[in-house]
Amino acid sequence: MSGMxxxxxxxxxxxxxxxxxxxxxRALRDDPALAARLAGLAEVRAAATAIDAGLPAPAxxxxxxxxxxxRPGTLAGGVALALSAxxxxxxxxxxxxxxxxxxxxxxxxxxxxAIESDVGLPDLSYAGLRLARVEPVGGGIYAxxxxxxxxxxxxxxxxxxxxxxxxxxxxRSETVAQANDRVTWIAAAPAMDAGRFAALAxxxxxxxxxxAALLAGAVARSACLS
Amino acid sequence: MSKQRDLLARHGAALHRxxxxxASDPDLARDLWQEAAARVLAARPPRGTETEARVWLxxxxxxxxxxxxxxxxxxxxxxxxxxxxxxxxRSTGEAAFARVAVAQALARLPEAQREVVALVDLAGFSYLExxxxxxxxxxxxxxxLSRGRATMLAELGESSVVPLRRxxx
Numbered sequence: 001m002s003g004m005x006x007x008x009x010x011x012x013x014x015x016x017x018x019x020x021x022x023x024x025x026r027a028l029r030d031d032p033a034l035a036a037r038l039a040g041l042a043e044v045r046a047a048a049t050a051i052d053a054g055l056p057a058p059a060x061x062x063x064x065x066x067x068x069x070x071r072p073g074t075l076a077g078g079v080a081l082a083l084s085a086x087x088x089x090x091x092x093x094x095x096x097x098x099x100x101x102x103x104x105x106x107x108x109x110x111x112x113x114a115i116e117s118d119v120g121l122p123d124l125s126y127a128g129l130r131l132a133r134v135e136p137v138g139g140g141i142y143a144x145x146x147x148x149x150x151x152x153x154x155x156x157x158x159x160x161x162x163x164x165x166x167x168x169x170x171x172r173s174e175t176v177a178q179a180n181d182r183v184t185w186i187a188a189a190p191a192m193d194a195g196r197f198a199a200l201a202x203x204x205x206x207x208x209x210x211x212a213a214l215l216a217g218a219v220a221r222s223a224c225l226s
Numbered sequence: 227m228s229k230q231r232d233l234l235a236r237h238g239a240a241l242h243r244x245x246x247x248x249a250s251d252p253d254l255a256r257d258l259w260q261e262a263a264a265r266v267l268a269a270r271p272p273r274g275t276e277t278e279a280r281v282w283l284x285x286x287x288x289x290x291x292x293x294x295x296x297x298x299x300x301x302x303x304x305x306x307x308x309x310x311x312x313x314x315x316r317s318t319g320e321a322a323f324a325r326v327a328v329a330q331a332l333a334r335l336p337e338a339q340r341e342v343v344a345l346v347d348l349a350g351f352s353y354l355e356x357x358x359x360x361x362x363x364x365x366x367x368x369x370x371l372s373r374g375r376a377t378m379l380a381e382l383g384e385s386s387v388v389p390l391r392r393x394x395x
Contacts, residue, residue, distance in 0.1 A: 015368075041376075056242075057238030060234050060267075061263050115361070134357055135358050136354055136358050
């Protein structure tokens with residue numbers, strides 16, 4: 001029943017695709033026991049949704065937030081500060097980076113352990129890479145993979161307009177066009193071998209059909225050297 | 227109003243409900259909420275979409291909860307019995323009792339299932355948002371939610387709710 005329960009819950013939560021929803025509705029019409037199960041789960045969902053409904057939030061703590069500018073003591077001081085800040089903006093501060101790039105940077109910097117493979121994300125296990133992070137960013141999904149020796153690869157699947165532009169400089173990256181004006185952005189850890197990255201990128205470009213053979217080829221390459 | 231305060235104002239109530247589901251104790255839930263709010267105000271404001279900001283907010287509260295668990299400030303038990311006194315919330319006894327029964331069924335779930343049910347049903351998260359908040363694959367979220375709701379259905383169907391009135395008598 002657990003697989004069907006997941007389907008029924010998906011229907012209640014509006015998480016099924018139109019095809020899945022239609023199939024489930026058909027199954028419900030033909031099976032009164034299944035319909036009764038759906039009714040029971042719907043009751044639980046409604047009851048759980050009502051827990052603490054209307055409960056107000058506690059008061060937000062008073063006190064300074066993180067960013068506070070000091071008021072300069074004199075007008076001259078204020079002008080000088082403003083000019084310095086403006087100069088810093090133009091000279092020192094980098095442009096705001098795309099969310100996918102920030103997610104990849106964060107993934108490379110954080111500890112990562114393999115998690116269960118997720119449906120819908122590329123399976124790179126043939127290349128020894130296991131899924132370690134799934135995060136919705138920039139209107140798409142960022143998936144971080146980790147290898148047995150700590151080597152990392154990030155994929156971002158989302159709309160073309162939100163993809164990082166050009167090469168990152170810090171790591172190898174590539175953007176692969178997909179259907180419906182969407183793209184897959186691939187980025188490696190800085191230490192990843194160039195041949196291995198190229199083989200992995202080729203596998204992502206080729207799609208699920210060619211994945212196994214191409215990924216097996218990527219294994220033959222040396223992994224991260226760090 | 228800063229971006230963090232704006233976020234707290236918009237999602238504070240849902241965050242509070244999530245804290246109560248995690249902590250199973252109203253006072254600790256308030257403490258957790260305050261701790262999370264302080265961390266939110268001290269943090270760099272999140273960039274990106276509203277969904278990402280909400281995930282960020284709930285992650286902060288969850289981390290505060292895990293810290294509290296590590297420091298043994300949070301006992302993982304059921305809702306306090308005093309909450310079940312029907313007259314306390316000025317509604318009918320039956321309705322209040324039924325509400326507490328559901329809350330108790332949620333509180334009795336294993337933590338892994340409880341937090342998924344709380345995020346979906348109390349905070350209104352999508353499966354993908356839950357996956358991002360908890361760092362889990364979507365498939366795991368679906369199976370935990372499914373097991374959690376099935377257990378609650380079985381418990382409530384069998385009327386195995388703790389007889390609070392008798393305990394309080």
